[in-house]
Amino acid sequence: MRIPKQLLHHPSQLATTPGFRLPRWQRRAWYGVVALLVATGLAWLAAHYFLRPVSEFGAVIHPLEPWSMKLHGAAAMVSLWLAGSLLHVHIRRALAVGRNLLAGWLMIAWLGALALTGYGLYYVAGEDSRPWWSGVHWVLGLLLPLLLLLHVVTGRRSVRRRHAA
Template sequence: MTRPPGPTTGRIAFKLERWHRRSVYATGLLLLLSGAAWLVLHYFLRPVTEFGESVNPLEPWAMKLHGAAAMAALFFVGSLLHMHVRRALRAGRNTLTGWAMIATLSFLTLTGYGLYYVAGESDRPLWSLLHWVLGFVVAVLFVVHVIVGRRSVHD
């Protein structure tokens, strides 16, 4: 019988439990989809009335869902710090994409905060552009991080 990786086997365990991994994946996917939905609704599906373009009625709902998912994501990213991030850094595994994830998620959080609390009407488009570009970057980076991490297990 083989033992799971951990202190008794001399290996550092930082693989997430199934429920934790699925929660991180689901939250990230919900963030990506709700953010992309908001972009499509805001820029491409604006109804035109006799008074000009107006807000798509689904746009506020996409933003509310995105905000709720962001709160859950902050919780799950925080939950990764102790077991996953700290132990991976100690083991020296997947540090390049890991640090890139930490930096990108930090900037994504700052731009989200900025959009909600700091941005005025004149600079909101810049904050928004930075935020959604970072959102797509972190989605790609996340996939790369998982792939590199899984490959490093077999090396």
């Protein structure tokens, strides 16, 4: 059952919510937290694989590693909160009118996989499985900005197609 677009929100909200575009605070928060997650993930990868100092006892942890990991974890918590903030209007409305569903579901699954692999790295992974969890997590994380861009571009194209029709 399709719900007419005009019935999805109170009339006062329709005037201030063009299409499915997120409010400015949500857009800025998402772009900021994704940038922070990618930056801290890259910082950890660089510190872990390329910047490890060697002492007389062998390789030691670079000082950037724990700080980038702590900041990455904090940003991940914010991203989970932001994902929840999308449920009430953005996701619910898109599902009701059937717009940008493929990119939207892919984004939801991708964020879920990142949360799952992050949880797995922290709580589940043993020494044998850690490389697998880590590899999957950083590949998904590095591709996240491209997926976010895909979601935004396909969403904007669907708006243009609707207005042209």
